[in-house]
Amino acid sequence: MGFLDAIKRWRLARQGLSSGKKRRVHHENPVIQALEDSFWVKLSLYAVFAVGSAVLVLKSSSGTSFGEDTLKRTVYGFVIALTAIVMFQVSLQGPCRRNSRVVLVLGGLILHLLMVRAVMGLADAGSIPEVFRFFAVPFALAPMLHGVLLGRAVASFSAVYVTLIGCLLVPKDDVLGYMILSLVGGMTSVLLAYQVRKRLQLLQSGIYVGIVTLVVGLILGRLNIAACFGPDAMDHLQLLGTGSAAAIGTAVGTALIISGLLPLFEGTFHLTTDISWLELSDLNHKLLRQMQLEAPGTFHHSLVVAALAEAAAEKIGANAPLCRVCSYFHDVGKLKKPNYFIENQHDGGENPHDTLTPTMSALIIIAHVKDGVDLAVKHKLNPRIIDVIQEHHGDSLVYYFYRKAQEQKKAELEKVERRLENAEDLPMVEEKNFRYPGTRPSTRESGIICLADTIESASRSLIKPTPAKIRSMVEDLIRSKINDGQLDECPLTLRELAIVKDSFTGTLRSMLHSRIDYPKDDSNASATKRLVNDATQGGRVIPMPKRA
DSSP states (O other), X not given: OHHHHHHHHHHHHHTTSOOOOOOOOXXXXXXXXXXXXXXXXXXXXXHHHHHHHHHHHHTOOTTBSSOSOHHHHHHXXXXXXXXXXXXXXXXXXXXXXXXXXXXXXXXXXXXXXXXXXXXXXXXXXXXXXXXXXXXXXXXXXXXXXXXXXXXXXXXXXXXXXXXXXXXXXXXXXXXXXXXXXXXXXXXXXXXXXXXXOSHHHHHXXXXXXXHHHHHHHHHTXXXXXXXXXXXXXXXXXXXXXXXXXXXXXXXXXXXXXXXXXXXXXXXXXXXXXXXXXXXXXOXXXXXXXXXXXHOHHHHHHHHHHHHHHHHHHHHHTSOHHHHHHHHHHTTGGGGSSGGGSGGGSOTTSOOGGGGSOHHHHHHHHHHHHHHHHHHHHHTTOOHHHHHHXXXXXXXXXXXXXXXXXXXXXXXXXXXXXXXXXXXXXXXXXXXXXGBOOSOOOOSHHHHHHHHHHHHHHHHTTOSSOOHXXXXXXXXXXXXXXXXXXXXXXXXXXXXXXXXXXXXHHHHHXXXXXXXXXXXXXXXXXXXXXXXXHHHEETTEEOOOOOOO
């Protein structure tokens, strides 16, 4: 079919009926999509994780917890892994619905446990001093990685299950100490790494995790502080300093490695962290610079929509940086025909829609969504941005031109009734020709941007805006979107919509506030008038005195 379509476009182009160009379309590889959604692939991943956990416990060093019974230790590891799988399937299917996310979570757990196993092995071999055994364990590895990439819920899950399985990898006498240190270190990283927006914050989180691990280790007696005041004080102080450096250095090193590998994880698993969203918010992007120059009205509109959407997203706990960046690019398709959009038309200037039929005008307006997707794919924008471009109008009606077409049809119908025109000349006005073809908003962020876009556009028509007028306008527009079914596929709840409504109202009130009308200074005006009268007498200009 693609080859035949290409031939048709070529023939139309030769006849001058087509430009020969084709819009770019954003779609996923069907094979990859099938692998992402396959139940059997997910089941295989679960099986590999359960078996891998059991093998790790089976291969653990001698003297591990729960005695020397290999079968018992292996069964414990297998059962804990199965429990983790059940909890994962029941509680985390939202953020981890795709199989690639399952690979990321379970792979992160296995990597964390491998590091614990390696440190325990080095300690048993004497390569790491016994007192530093736990200070060299990267307790923050899986929780911090999952917290930055997938959120707090997945990170908490990781912190608990690397602790449970890790208890099977340490000596029997150290199980309690490992459990406390692992839970405290893991949960500290969960709290600190949540919604990290700068790489420096990730490094700071590593420092804090190291300090907390050190303090808890001292409380548990991993290092003898009292001996620092005894006869061998210097040796014990040196030991304390080395242990402190090991605890903090391990945590900081973990944070640095995660920070450096984040771009790799984001690209491989098609994720975008808050750090990357803030990097994408740079207004010097080529498309945004072009918008500033060629469509300044659209650019200003996008900035205001970004402010509205970001504030509302913060209030309901949605992804605010995502809303901000996607709002910048949501109308990028208007760059193809900027003068056909009212915000880019100068007062008193010619409106190109005056010479077009309402149907043609609606087609041009509607086309900015597909043009936006085309530009976004061409410039390799983030897939979430492309989704918002496709969804920010849903399948809503271009009401202005639809009403204009109905009015024209009514006028033509009156001419037909007076036999001034033939009935065959009546224009066809079908609602489907005036609706956007895009999909409806499917995420909270997309729904917020859809509402912010509509409300910002309508707010410009307010004459002498007051708080009551602004609130009434916001309520009416949100209600109309709900009645039109535009939010039916969006997970926004009624409570969240109420919060979003209040946020929009407050933000618009601060933007559209009235200003003081400063009176003219009559004394200055009178003084200026006297100077003019003194300088001109009877129309004769008094010459300036010449210098000697």
